[in-house]
Amino acid sequence: MKIFKTALLASVAAFASVGAAQAQGQLNLLCSVQVEWCQAIATNFQKDTGITVNMTQKGSGESFAQLRAEKDNPKADVWFGGTGDPHLAAAEEGLSDTYKSALNDQLQPWALRQYDASKGRSIGVYSGAVGFGFNTELLKKKNLEAPKCWADIIKPAYKGEIQVANPNSSGTAYVIIATLVQLMGEQQAFDYMKKLHPNISAYARSGTGPIKAVARGETAVSMSFVHDAVTESNAGFPVSYSTPCEGTGFEIGSMSIIKGTRNVANARKFYDWALGPEAQKLGYTRGGQLQMPSNKATPLPPGAPDLTKMKLVEYDFVKYGQAAERRRLLAKWDAEIGSLPR
16 A cells, blocks of 8 residues: 555656646747757756757748748747847847846857847857868868968869858858958959859858768868867868958857747746856757857867957948848849859
């Protein structure tokens, strides 16, 4: 009888625990970082809070398109990660909601710059710089030098040896376009991309696609965020990176709460949780990613590229985060670059 009572009590306790977890509700997470990182934050937030997480991983360009399409009936509660420009465009179009976290005073100045630029509708969670990833073994086999400058990769020797993402689906590629425009001037930047086009073997759908192709030996060079190159190197692939000698741009990977979410309380819980140092460590410890975290108490991951040691452009996040400017540049890229014969 005693054994039966103990088993019954344990069963009741287990049922109560499940019920308590279910009572916490759910969170629909739209995630625009690498899938391993997305899985890690979804799993750990659910474990820490008892809130059921439904996670969908998409590139930042695709995520922004989804928010637009679902404006009147949003399916997502929080958009985590992806370059800051589409987050600013979403804020401008009223697709995200205002929220001030109690953790704001723990964040790096560049993270709060995103918050101010979006009028409180987005926040920086990590940062990373644009550069070149390359397969050292493939370069040696093809007798190619590792690129060091923007001027290098338009040389005929690199014909068909480079991959970059398509800016219509990839925030990474849009940052590259905006970087070139700010570095060279708009007309010169588009003239440069026309010269670069014959050297591009593929415009990938996602920003991480080109560096993964480099790691697999499918292409010699990628235009990518350089922390992704270090991730592939740490995984054992013959990958290294450089940042352009003329200067380069960088992203403020961001997070936004979706306007009209039915799970606003859980969305805010996730937002606060994701800004904490323990959650931000997950990008490296569970996702193997090497971006610079936004919480000052989160250490820079070992081997991560240090933005303070790079030549960076004065990236105008407000201008290039405007929806109209983004649409204009993407339309110009489609007309002048994307339409070129291959």
